[in-house]
Amino acid sequence: MPDNWSFVIAAYLLAAVVLGAYWRHLVKKECELEHVNPSMSGHVNHSGTGPVNQSVKGTAVNQSVKGTEPRVPGPGHPRSEPSTRHPLP
Amino acid sequence: MNRTLGWLVILGLVAGLVMGFLVAPRDAAQGNVQRIMYVHVPSVLVAYLAFAVVLIASIVYLTTRREAADRIGHASAEVGVLFTGITIASGAIWGKPTWGTWWTWDARLTSVAVLFVMYLGYLLVRGMVDDRERAARYSAVVGIVAALDVPLVHFSVYWWRTLHQPPTMLKPGPSTMPGVFAATLLVNLAALALVYVFLVMKRVRLLRREEEALA
Numbered sequence: 001m002p003d004n005w006s007f008v009i010a011a012y013l014l015a016a017v018v019l020g021a022y023w024r025h026l027v028k029k030e031c032e033l034e035h036v037n038p039s040m041s042g043h044v045n046h047s048g049t050g051p052v053n054q055s056v057k058g059t060a061v062n063q064s065v066k067g068t069e070p071r072v073p074g075p076g077h078p079r080s081e082p083s084t085r086h087p088l089p
Numbered sequence: 090m091n092r093t094l095g096w097l098v099i100l101g102l103v104a105g106l107v108m109g110f111l112v113a114p115r116d117a118a119q120g121n122v123q124r125i126m127y128v129h130v131p132s133v134l135v136a137y138l139a140f141a142v143v144l145i146a147s148i149v150y151l152t153t154r155r156e157a158a159d160r161i162g163h164a165s166a167e168v169g170v171l172f173t174g175i176t177i178a179s180g181a182i183w184g185k186p187t188w189g190t191w192w193t194w195d196a197r198l199t200s201v202a203v204l205f206v207m208y209l210g211y212l213l214v215r216g217m218v219d220d221r222e223r224a225a226r227y228s229a230v231v232g233i234v235a236a237l238d239v240p241l242v243h244f245s246v247y248w249w250r251t252l253h254q255p256p257t258m259l260k261p262g263p264s265t266m267p268g269v270f271a272a273t274l275l276v277n278l279a280a281l282a283l284v285y286v287f288l289v290m291k292r293v294r295l296l297r298r299e300e301e302a303l304a
Contacts, residue, residue, distance in 0.1 A: 003121040004186040011125040011179040012106075015132070018175055022168075026291050033298050085198060 098287050102278030108273040115285075125183040130254070130257065133176040133201070134284045139169025140208065140239050142289075143170060147232035156300070157293075159225040163234055164292035166211050168285055173205045188252060196245040197253035204242055207235035221300070282291040 109127040116123035146162030149155060180198070181191045192198065211231045218224035246255045257266055257274070263272050 003115075005121060007186050008124050009184050011128055014178050014182070015128050015175045018171055018178075018238070019288075022171055022288065025115050026295060029295055029299075030291075033302060036302055051248065054176040 090242075094283070094290070098280070098283045101276075102281075104278040105273075105280040107156050108276045113269055119187060120146070122183060125179055126257075127273055127277045128181060129176060129179040129273055131178065131281040133173045134278055135281045136169050136172040136176060136204075137239055138282065139165045139172060139285060139289075140204075140236055143169065143208075143211070143232040144236035147229035150229045151233075157227075159229070160288070160293045160296040161230050162229065163212075163215060163225075163296060164289045165206050166228075166232065168211065168288045168294060169268070170205065170208045171288075172206065172281070174200065177201060177205060184281040188281045193252055195241065196249035196253045197251050197262070198247045200238060200242040203239045207231070207238055211235060 105127065106134050109124050112125070113127070115121050145163045145164065146158045149158040150162060157277055177198075180201075184193075185191050206237040211228050214228045214231055241255065245251060246253050257264075266274075
């Protein structure tokens, strides 16, 4: 049977390109998040329930709802109103 | 931890390439094209692992409503879809010189294609529903239902008459493969499993930060 090296190289290259592209996508997303909220780089709020970075200026994310409805800590995703949602830039 | 894992991933991938191209001999029947199996087989096994994690995370999320479980399920599904895509593509590339066709509607190939589409659906559900809690709940249900296809994929070669050969790994009884081929497969499996863990950990971190930014 012929060796078909071109097929072998194509399969390995394809796997490398797919995984590499996903890796790049994650790195790009990370950079975008750091750009949106620079003080969060390296900071992780493990509880996921408390308010995050209220002191950061220029990152008005859902500021309008803060103070109107106290967030109750507990399991589950916080439910946000549709009018208060903003897509990431 | 992350940096150490990153170095382990690089080391594993280099070891996998060395084993696949330098240590493992040319296959007597298939020639060098058999080396594609060192990507194809570990990819599908890692995809199985990813979807098993999605199943467990989905059950945990539905019972406890823990956001961490939802994030793990989401990340694992994304990476699992990638590995399923690699499995399908590398299988097609191997099939052309070996079977003479890129694709055939064989039970194994079709069930893997269905698996791929089901987990794409899982990711689509997440993207389509605005409310995060509802998206997590719906996708957890899809994650549980889609996992039913994994045993179907694995046992399809036993249950139906297929062009695809029976599994060489994850089968009962002793291995029929020569040691060097089995060792090469295992090294590549370990390498891709490390890639999976690395990517999922990174994605989970990013999901948490995305949620914090939107909160």
